[in-house]
Amino acid sequence: NAGVTQTPKFRILKIGQSMTLQCTQDMNHNYMYWYRQDPGMGLKLIYYSVGAGITDKGEVPNGYNVSRSTTEDFPLRLELAAPSQTSVYFCASSYSSGNSYEQYFGPGTRLTVT
Amino acid sequence: GENVEQHPSTLSVQEGDSAVIKCTYSDSASNYFPWYKQELGKGPQLIIDIRSNVGEKKDQRIAVTLNKTAKHFSLHITETQPEDSAVYFCAASPTHRGSSNTGKLIFGQGTTLQVKP
Numbered sequence: 001n002a003g004v005t006q007t008p009k010f011r012i013l014k015i016g017q018s019m020t021l022q023c024t025q026d027m028n029h030n031y032m033y034w035y036r037q038d039p040g041m042g043l044k045l046i047y048y049s050v051g052a053g054i055t056d057k058g059e060v061p062n063g064y065n066v067s068r069s070t071t072e073d074f075p076l077r078l079e080l081a082a083p084s085q086t087s088v089y090f091c092a093s094s095y096s097s098g099n100s101y102e103q104y105f106g107p108g109t110r111l112t113v114t
Numbered sequence: 115g116e117n118v119e120q121h122p123s124t125l126s127v128q129e130g131d132s133a134v135i136k137c138t139y140s141d142s143a144s145n146y147f148p149w150y151k152q153e154l155g156k157g158p159q160l161i162i163d164i165r166s167n168v169g170e171k172k173d174q175r176i177a178v179t180l181n182k183t184a185k186h187f188s189l190h191i192t193e194t195q196p197e198d199s200a201v202y203f204c205a206a207s208p209t210h211r212g213s214s215n216t217g218k219l220i221f222g223q224g225t226t227l228q229v230k231p
Contacts, residue, residue, distance in 0.1 A: 004157075031217045040123065042203060042221040043158070050216055058218070059115075090157050094217045101146050101207060101217050105157030 001026050004106035006091050012112045013081040021076040021109050023091030031094045032074040033058075033103065034066065036087040043090065049074055050096070081113045116141040116208040120222025127194050128230050135225045137204035138186040146207035147180060147187045148219070151200045158203060162189070194229045201226050 007022045025032065030051045035043040045058030049068040063085060065077040074093075078085060088110050092103040117140040127133050139147075145166035150158035164171045164178045164187065171178050175194075180187040191198055205219040 033218075035221075040223060042120070042223040043219075045218060045220070048216060048218060056216070059220070092157070096217065101148070101163070102160045103148075103217065103219065105159070107155075107157055 003027065004091055004093055004104050006089075006106035006109050008109060009107070010110050012114065013078075015081060015083065015113060017081050018077070018079050019081070021078075021089055021091075021111075023074045023076070023106060024072050025074075025091075025093040025104070026072065027093060027095070027104065028071060029093035029095045029104070030071065031096055032068065033092045033094075034064070034074070034076045035090045035092065036060065036085075037090060037108075038087050046076065046089075078111075083113050085111065086113045087111060116144055116206055116220040118204060118206050118220050118222040120204050120225060122225060123223065124226045124228070126228045126230065129194060129196060131194055133189075133191045133194055133198070133227055133229075135189045135202055135204070135227075136186060137188070137206075137222050138184075139206040139220075140185065141206065141208045142182075142185065144206040144208045147178070148205050148207075149176075149178060149189050150203045150205065150221075152203065152224075153200045161202075191227075194227075196229050196231050199227055199229045 004025045033048040034046040047066040049055045091106045094103045148163035152158040177190045204222040
């Protein structure tokens with residue numbers, strides 16, 4: 001299993017540009033999450049999904065959109081990039097179970113908006 | 115909503131010493147408390163977790179304790195080794211009566227642990 005994969009690894013955007021961060025998992029997990037990590041601030045939940053066709057906002061959803069058309073994929077869309085969106089973005093997935101809540105993280109995408 | 119505070123932000127210990135990281139949470143409905151380790155350039159990885167019906171859990175050199183009354187939990191690493199150097203995050207999973215568990219995690223700010231050889 002490849003686990004959780006994210007593309008691209010690095011990206012530089014100009015203010016106002018848009019892009020999609022890709023996330024794919026091959027573990028048949030039904031739950032998926034997007035976090036952003038700013039220096040010294042921990043991880044903040046942007047959006048999450050409990051299954052295909054179901055998404056919900058996390059702590060910091062403004063400026064982002066998501067979709068979940070398949071179990072495997074959970075792309076994150078930035079429509080009008082702003083310098084405040086400069087961050088490292090992590091995708092994660094987990095299997096819903098009464099005994100297990102472990103989240104498996106991808107390697108991250110480092111995004112710079114200038 | 116849930117808020118998780120983590121201290122200290124940095125911790126430096128000598129190899130072989132113990133390290134303790136503490137977290138407090140605000141939502142008494144939270145019932146799952148994992149700890150993640152993040153090495154440089156990588157995503158976080160679960161190292162240990164504890165549920166609200168348990169007061170302590172141990173796995174070799176690491177242990178986690180939970181005080182539900184005080185709403186705080188701690189990570190203890192004994193006999194630290196240089197490879198323990200990393201950023202450690204605590205988290206809480208808020209659940210609410212009548213709602214299905216979504217596995218959402220609210221993370222603390224992180225602790226950078228440095229183990230000096």
